[in-house]
Amino acid sequence: xxxxxxxxxxxxxxxxxxxxxxxxxxxxxxxxxxxxxxxxxxxxxxxxxxxxxxxxxxxxxxxxxxxxxxxxxxxxxxxxxxxxxxxxxxxxxxxxxxxxxxxxxxxxxxxxxxxxxxxxxxxxxxxxxxxxxxxxxxxxxxxxxxxxxxxxxxxxxxxxxxxxxxxxxxxxxxxxxxxxxxxxxxxxxxxxxxxxxxxxxxxxxxxxxxxxxxxxxxxxxxxxxxxxxxxxxxxxxxxxxxxxxxxxxxxxxxxxxxxxxxxxxxxxxxxxxxxxxxxxxxxxxxxxxxxxxxxxxxxxxxxxxxxxxxxxxxxx
Numbered sequence: 051x052x053x054x055x056x057x058x059x060x061x062x063x064x065x066x067x068x069x070x071x072x073x074x075x076x077x078x079x080x081x082x083x084x085x086x087x088x089x090x091x092x093x094x095x096x097x098x099x100x101x102x103x104x105x106x107x108x109x110x111x112x113x114x115x116x117x118x119x120x121x122x123x124x125x126x127x128x129x130x131x132x133x134x135x136x137x138x139x140x141x142x143x144x145x146x147x148x149x150x151x152x153x154x155x156x157x158x159x160x161x162x163x164x165x166x167x168x169x170x171x172x173x174x175x176x177x178x179x180x181x182x183x184x185x186x187x188x189x190x191x192x193x194x195x196x197x198x199x200x201x202x203x204x205x206x207x208x209x210x211x212x213x214x215x216x217x218x219x220x221x222x223x224x225x226x227x228x229x230x231x232x233x234x235x236x237x238x239x240x241x242x243x244x245x246x247x248x249x250x251x252x253x254x255x256x257x258x259x260x261x262x263x264x265x266x267x268x269x270x271x272x273x274x275x276x277x278x279x280x281x282x283x284x285x286x287x288x289x290x291x292x293x294x295x296x297x298x299x300x301x302x303x304x305x306x307x308x309x310x311x312x313x314x315x316x317x318x319x320x321x322x323x324x325x326x327x328x329x330x331x332x333x334x335x336x337x338x339x340x341x342x343x344x345x346x347x348x349x350x351x352x353x354x355x356x357x358x359x360x361x362x363x364x365x366x
Contacts, residue, residue: 051361054106054125055115057086059144061281062169064089064257065190066115067098069354071361074101074111076128084124091256103128113365116141116164119157134163138364142167142187143177146278146299151176158182165364170279172300185360190353191284193345194258197265198290198337203327204232204250205294206267208260208282211239220273220296225249226316227271231323234267236260265289268333269310269326271319272301279304287344292326292336294319304347309340 052072057063067073077100078085087100101109106128114125114133125133133139141164147154158166159180166182168174174184205227212221212235221243227233228248235243240251252263264270270286272295279300287293293310295301305312311322326333 051113051365052111053113053115053361054101054109054111054129056084056117056121057089058083058117059281060089060092061191061257061285062142062144062189063098064092064094065192065350065353066357067094068192068350069097069357071097073098074109075099076101076103076106076124078103091254093258111137113138113140113361115139117144134161139164140167140360140364141165142169143173144169144278146173146276147177154178155180156182165360167360170300171303173278187356187360188353189279189281189284189348190350190357191281191288191344191348192350193288194261194285195288196290196341197261198334198341199266200268200291200330200333200337202232202234202266202268204234204267205269205271205323206234206236206264206286206291207271207273208236208264208280208286209240209273210237212237213239213242218274218276220275223273223296223316223319224271227320227323231320231327233271234263236264261285261289264291267291268330269294269323269337271295271323272305274298274301284344284348287337287340288348290334290337290341292333293340294322306339306343308336309343310336 054074057075075087076085077087131137141158155178159182162181167185167187171186174186207224209219212219232248234250236252238254241253244251270291270293272283275298293305295312297312
């Protein structure tokens, strides 16, 4: 198939473009949110093709994959076709509700022409989906390989924009643990936290380089209070890292007990981190269990098979 889709979430799109289709990615001179084109810090196959926005009206595609509400208007304005009517479409919802979960109505809840595809069962349950048809496409991750050495007696965490997203991302928990434990923070917008005691920051590294460095740390910290399910968590598990984190959103379903410790008590997280720093063999064993589970639950082949079934259903 020829699929029109925007480059919105780099890690998710990396899995998405691994299939046997042609992926048309809008691009403009600014390479802004609506015209990023191909990724610059991920390695994508040739099937991911940039299409200038000005050429979209004449572009041929079989289905459009939507990820943000305003893309409904973009498709109609830029291609002359209405998603769900003139061209088959599906909408992938990456995020958990941002308001109160009990009364968060999804923007596509009042229609049934475009299936609403959630990336976790948690998302589907917590959104009010109205009369929209719903499906779940669990995450898939390209296996970065078992890279764990755990040689550095420190924790690693990946958070984009940790200052702006302080409470949501659990940045305050990261800083609390860093008061007496070494922590390495990776992501975009982490530079403002440079200089914090016991905290090392790594700004927007290429994915392969980040994976290489992550595996040197003793354990992975997933501090998010509210998110869908961070792909960096799954990547860390595939690398072979044991996991510490909060038992929030979809994390309890993604991290089995053998793979790490999820607790709402910061003292439990701190004590576990200290134990793993002192007992690397336990950390390594937990990391092996994490990798085994992640490969089984979030393997790229399973993801692509499920995605193809959805695309076939929508186009049919």
